Amino acid sequence: MGITEYYDNRKAVVTASFDDWQNNSDGNFITACNKFQERQLWASAGIITGDLLEETWTHIQDQIDDGFIEPVSHSQNHLGDPLFCLNATVEVGQSSVMIKDNLMLPVFNQNGSHEYVYAYLLPFGLICNQTLMAMMSSTYLVSRNSNSSVTGFSPWRSDYNIYAPAGFTIRMGYDTEEDKNILNHTFDSVYDTGGIYHLNLHPWALGDAEWVSYGDAHLDHIKDKKDIWYVSFGHLYLYHFMKEKELVTVITAEQ
Numbered sequence: 278m279g280i281t282e283y284y285d286n287r288k289a290v291v292t293a294s295f296d297d298w299q300n301n302s303d304g305n306f307i308t309a310c311n312k313f314q315e316r317q318l319w320a321s322a323g324i325i326t327g328d329l330l331e332e333t334w335t336h337i338q339d340q341i342d343d344g345f346i347e348p349v350s351h352s353q354n355h356l357g358d359p360l361f362c363l364n365a366t367v368e369v370g371q372s373s374v375m376i377k378d379n380l381m382l383p384v385f386n387q388n389g390s391h392e393y394v395y396a397y398l399l400p401f402g403l404i405c406n407q408t409l410m411a412m413m414s415s416t417y418l419v420s421r422n423s424n425s426s427v428t429g430f431s432p433w434r435s436d437y438n439i440y441a442p443a444g445f446t447i448r449m450g451y452d453t454e455e456d457k458n459i460l461n462h463t464f465d466s467v468y469d470t471g472g473i474y475h476l477n478l479h480p481w482a483l484g485d486a487e488w489v490s491y492g493d494a495h496l497d498h499i500k501d502k503k504d505i506w507y508v509s510f511g512h513l514y515l516y517h518f519m520k521e522k523e524l525v526t527v528i529t530a531e532q
């Protein structure tokens with residue numbers, strides 16, 4: 278007994294992450310959010326928090342309020358190595374403070390007066406050294422790197438108190454998949470085997486032509502399945518964390 282592997286004992290999971298919400302990608306992000314929302318697909322929107330106009334914050338809030346969008350951090354300034362590491366306190370910690378200060382988070386990101394930003398999308402898929410893992414663990418529950426073909430959960434790192442960086446299954450557009458048949462086939466095999474289908478996209482790389490040629494068709498293919506749990510990336514790991522915590526409690530009680 279106990280909590281099921283996936284919510285409501287669903288067979289498989291669909292989640293998504295969007296990279297690079299900043300002022301000049303704002304319009305593309307609104308488009309992508311709308312396309313997910315109208316199909317009741319959840320997505321975690323990765324915000325670059327350092328240089329956002331008031332107007333952009335307002336647009337992010339509007340999308341959160343419309344539902345199906347979880348705000349997550351994609352760093353403060355999207356720096357690469359070694360600048361990122363020199364400024365890691367700001368890039369990792371301050372970014373979540375900015376999100377909490379500027380937005381009203383979804384209800385699943387609140388507990389009493391506390392607000393939580395669960396996930397951190399590493400800029401450029403940075404490799405995590407010990408310092409970075411320790412820093413992320415003080416603020417986030419999980420991070421996402423740029424590993425692809427991933428269809429399961431990342432393991433808990435008890436040495437840091439955070440999940441190991443998770444990858445995604447496939448990236449739609451930008452530098453990878455632009456063929457709706459390959460996208461659909463990849464989803465089908467994850468669905469058949471009861472895995473986690475994590476779709477990643479960079480909304481700034483998806484214009485009308487890209488949505489028409491493969492984006493819309495792929496989202497239509499993955500939506501509306503009764504035995505799939507549609508969930509954002511951070512909420513997926515929050516549930517998983519609670520399930521694993523319950524397991525620990527059960528084992529302790531039996532001893």
Ligand SMILES: [Zn+2]
Binds near residue numbers: 351355401
């Ligand atoms: Zn990025």
